[in-house]
């Protein structure tokens with residue numbers, strides 16, 4: 001299957017989850033993240049506001065006062081400081097975004113990126129909505145060395161995704177069933 005067909009199939013499966021199932025799975029996923037040393041040791045974490053039944057990270061908001069949320073600006077993502085008590089506004093694609101006047105986060109301010117995904121594979125490759133936003137971000141100056149964790153429900157964790165030359169593998173994946181660093185990330189950490 002190519003990326004477009006896979007995206008369609010995985011989005012359909014995700015959007016068929018019941019509200020109750022979505023909550024149970026999202027809360028389990030948040031618990032798995034909370035237990036990961038990478039999460040515990042990170043100060044400033046970039047997250048996302050759930051869209052189209054993505055795992056809902058709400059259970060995490062109480063864990064930190066400062067988060068980073070993205071705003072799409074042209075072809076890029078701009079990251080703003082967000083405190084969970086602050087309101088968000090609907091942006092392009094209907095996704096909730098932070099106030100454009102909120103302080104901007106630079107890569108040196110960031111310890112961890114929680115990357116929303118439609119699917120991930122064992123090597124950490126990611127399928128997104130097809131905009132290329134995270135691929136462009138993670139290939140740009142300053143952003144390459146920040147740990148990245150793909151966030152998905154377990155059914156979207158596949159053996160192997162089709163890979164394009166611009167795809168950059170994530171360091172790990174977290175689902176409602178497990179948190180896993182890729183073999184490559186584990187190898188680099190051991191060195």
Ligand SMILES: Nc1nc2c(c(=O)[nH]1)N(C=O)[C@@H](CNc1ccc(C(=O)N[C@@H](CCC(=O)O)C(=O)O)cc1)CN2
Nearest residue numbers: 048049050051070072093095116128129130131133134
């Ligand atoms: N919650 C959340 N916020 C996020 C992302 C995300 O994946 N999840 N993004 C991650 O990048 C950025 C937004 N990226 C998006 C990219 C494309 C579409 C979209 O709706 N695309 C069209 C057509 C795509 C196509 O060419 O096939 C569509 O799906 O109908 C939506 C969001 C920033 N914010």
Ligand SMILES: Nc1ncnc2c1ncn2[C@@H]1O[C@H](COP(=O)(O)OP(=O)(O)OP(=O)(O)O)[C@@H](O)[C@H]1O
Nearest residue numbers: 003126127128129130131132133134135136139166
């Ligand atoms: N580093 C990059 N520089 C320029 N263009 C890029 C880069 N990475 C990806 N793109 C462009 O983005 C488009 C979408 O890529 P892809 O289908 O892999 O997106 P995605 O990872 O699913 O989407 P998203 O990150 O928005 O969720 C591709 O057509 C590609 O041309």
